[in-house]
Amino acid sequence: MSPRPAGRRSPCTVADARARLHDAEAFLDAAETAKDPDVIATNAIHSAIAAADAVCCVALRERSADGNHPSAIQLLGRVDVGLSAALKRALDRKTQAAYESRDISAGDANMCLRQATILLDAARDRVLAI
Amino acid sequence: MDLGRPLADLIPGPRGQLLATLAQLETPVTVRALARYAAVAPQTALNLVNDLADAGIVSAERAGSAQLISLNRAHLLAEPLISLARTRARLIQRLTGELAAWPHLAGAWLFGSAARGTGDRGSDVDLLLVADASTQTAQWAGATAQLADHVLSWTGNQAQLVEHTRSSFAQLVGSDNPMVAAVRAEGIALTPHSRSLLRRAA
Numbered sequence: 001m002s003p004r005p006a007g008r009r010s011p012c013t014v015a016d017a018r019a020r021l022h023d024a025e026a027f028l029d030a031a032e033t034a035k036d037p038d039v040i041a042t043n044a045i046h047s048a049i050a051a052a053d054a055v056c057c058v059a060l061r062e063r064s065a066d067g068n069h070p071s072a073i074q075l076l077g078r079v080d081v082g083l084s085a086a087l088k089r090a091l092d093r094k095t096q097a098a099y100e101s102r103d104i105s106a107g108d109a110n111m112c113l114r115q116a117t118i119l120l121d122a123a124r125d126r127v128l129a130i
Numbered sequence: 131m132d133l134g135r136p137l138a139d140l141i142p143g144p145r146g147q148l149l150a151t152l153a154q155l156e157t158p159v160t161v162r163a164l165a166r167y168a169a170v171a172p173q174t175a176l177n178l179v180n181d182l183a184d185a186g187i188v189s190a191e192r193a194g195s196a197q198l199i200s201l202n203r204a205h206l207l208a209e210p211l212i213s214l215a216r217t218r219a220r221l222i223q224r225l226t227g228e229l230a231a232w233p234h235l236a237g238a239w240l241f242g243s244a245a246r247g248t249g250d251r252g253s254d255v256d257l258l259l260v261a262d263a264s265t266q267t268a269q270w271a272g273a274t275a276q277l278a279d280h281v282l283s284w285t286g287n288q289a290q291l292v293e294h295t296r297s298s299f300a301q302l303v304g305s306d307n308p309m310v311a312a313v314r315a316e317g318i319a320l321t322p323h324s325r326s327l328l329r330r331a332a
Contacts (some may be wrong), residue, residue: 017244018247022316023317033329051292057153057158060155060157061155061159061163061167078157127247128218128219128247129153129216129218
């Protein structure tokens, strides 16, 4: 059994999983309709986080609860290392997209969209199994 | 078919509930937690876990004084079990596959209890279909009748089809119709352009 990851976690239910999947879809929708790369990336990253929560809620019945990115990535890694890598790639762009004056590139914004889509597909697949 | 718990049609009762939950979980849990997630009485869960462990279907490991249970994913029965647990996903794949061949379809969604995962054997499969132009053509009527037949044949449940054209759908969206709210909140898009259609109609 893998070690329990650090960071605060909270229990969650299948209803929470459905709600977070809905959040993930709404954020991805907003990302896909945005024009500005920072806005695309920020919404895609929010979608990725929500989708990761949905996956964890179904598979582990708990989710990361403290905004600590490494612990959220580690927790998702208990379910699927490929998905945790996708979340890490998206979260690595979060600070620049959301807080820095230097704009994120269109390529990086599209990369965030791709990672969010991977996570959303995985979340949908799991939520449909409940 | 029990649209909320398809496995219950093949394995009714607590055993099916427990197996469906084990198929979802990707981490070992205590019997008490498993019982809670599966909505099964703890003693019933313990008896079932012991029986499933005898068959090698669940693995048990000790963690301190607790026993942690998980599905033995290497077991020959694990793969068909996981596949059965994903029946609703397969329904959506079939719907998506069938609708991909429709030439004049602007958008389609599964909504209602089948989308929420809360339906049962008596539930309809609610589908919203938006035609590019008219819904009064022989081709459209034939396609919708065939779709309803297929849904009944795949699931044993009746399809409830709500049909609109692009213009009548736009009016519906503009009037804050409760069905549109349900589609927004819990609908599952069945064609690639459904989400953008809903966005544009808003």
